[in-house]
Amino acid sequence: MKKKMTGKQIAEYGLLIALAMVLSYVEFLIPFSVAVPGVKLGLANIVVVFALYRLGKTEAFVISILRVLLMTFMFGNAFALFYSLSGAVLSFAVMLLLLKINRFSHIGVGIGGGVSHNIGQILCAMVLLGTKQIAYYLPVLLVSGTIAGIAIGVIAGILIKRVKADKAK
Amino acid sequence: MKKRKNDFILLAAVVIVAALIWGFTRMTQSEGAYAVVTVDGEVYGTYPLDTDTEIRIGDDEHYNILVIKDGKAEITEASCPDKLCVKQGEAEYDGQSIICLPNKVVVEIKGGKQSDYDAVAK
Incomplete structure (x- = not known):
């Protein structure tokens, strides 16, 4: 580690991971399920996108992975861990890439994150279940990932703007 | 804004890819x-x-x-x-x-x- 974490940074991590976990849980509570597995909003991604912009890539990655691990330990099983992790890692990689090339706004980053999260989970399911047929869900999941991504991008964008303004005071 | 335009291109690209995959799977169905x-x-x-x-x-x-x-x-x-x-x-x-x-x-x-x-x- 380059330098010691300050108390503020530790508090920030704790706050954001807790927030991401609460959002996952809220989403889990909303009885929103379609016939296709994997269609979801991904509320916790708001926190990851926010952290990516405001804190940095390492912080965002740590928050994303820790959230998945902690949620799985509490509510999931080993299989859920594989699905969640593959989605989270691919999603993070794509969002980081889109952010780095600096050609997309937070909405574009959100779309990339949402879509690649679903692709990651499908790839994982293909490997785990040993079937290619699951790719039939891909069109639905691409579109749902896009819609969710736009929503996440818009919300994260508002947050990035507001929280920044707050700090400048 | 340039970024907005790129966002839209990304959005359109994903939707088109989704439509193509969907169309392809439907066409090849029996x-x-x-x-x-x-x-x-x-x-x-x-x-x-x-x-x-x-x-x-x-x-x-x-x-x-x-x-x-x-x-x-x-x-x-x-x-x-x-x-x-x-x-x-x-x-x-x-x-x-x-x-x-x-x-x-x-x-x-x-x-x-x-x-x-x-x-x-x-």
């Missing part, structure tokens, strides 16, 4: 002849679609009830918490599948003759 059930990647059983039957997959704790009726396969009951496999409804075309992730059950429709377009555009 009516299936039998349902192959796999549990955790291993073949559990193969059932012809032209014989009405009801199959219980799994044990007392983790189960899926597969019903084959009128050439269509459907999971009518399951022990999984999300019941996504039940909501997926009927599968009748070659390559279609019903998947229950919690129970690791995959029902795949295979084989059969090429379908006519009326059947596809149901």
Whole structure:
């Protein structure tokens, strides 16, 4: 580690991971399920996108992975861990890439994150279940990932703007 | 704004790719002849679609009830918490599948003759 974490940074991590976990849980509570597995909003991604912009890539990655691990330990099983992790890692990689090339706004980053999260989970399911047929869900999941991504991008964008303004005071 | 435009291009690209995949899978669909059930990647059983039957997959704790009726396969009951496999409804075309992730059950429709377009555009 380059330098010691300050108390503020530790508090920030704790706050954001807790927030991401609460959002996952809220989403889990909303009885929103379609016939296709994997269609979801991904509320916790708001926190990851926010952290990516405001804190940095390492912080965002740590928050994303820790959230998945902690949620799985509490509510999931080993299989859920594989699905969640593959989605989270691919999603993070794509969002980081889109952010780095600096050609997309937070909405574009959100779309990339949402879509690649679903692709990651499908790839994982293909490997785990040993079937290619699951790719039939891909069109639905691409579109749902896009819609969710736009929503996440818009919300994260508002947050990035507001929280920044707050700090400048 | 330049970034907004790029966002829109990305959005359009994803939707077009989704439409292409969807179109491709629809075009290449044909009516299936039998349902192959796999549990955790291993073949559990193969059932012809032209014989009405009801199959219980799994044990007392983790189960899926597969019903084959009128050439269509459907999971009518399951022990999984999300019941996504039940909501997926009927599968009748070659390559279609019903998947229950919690129970690791995959029902795949295979084989059969090429379908006519009326059947596809149901």
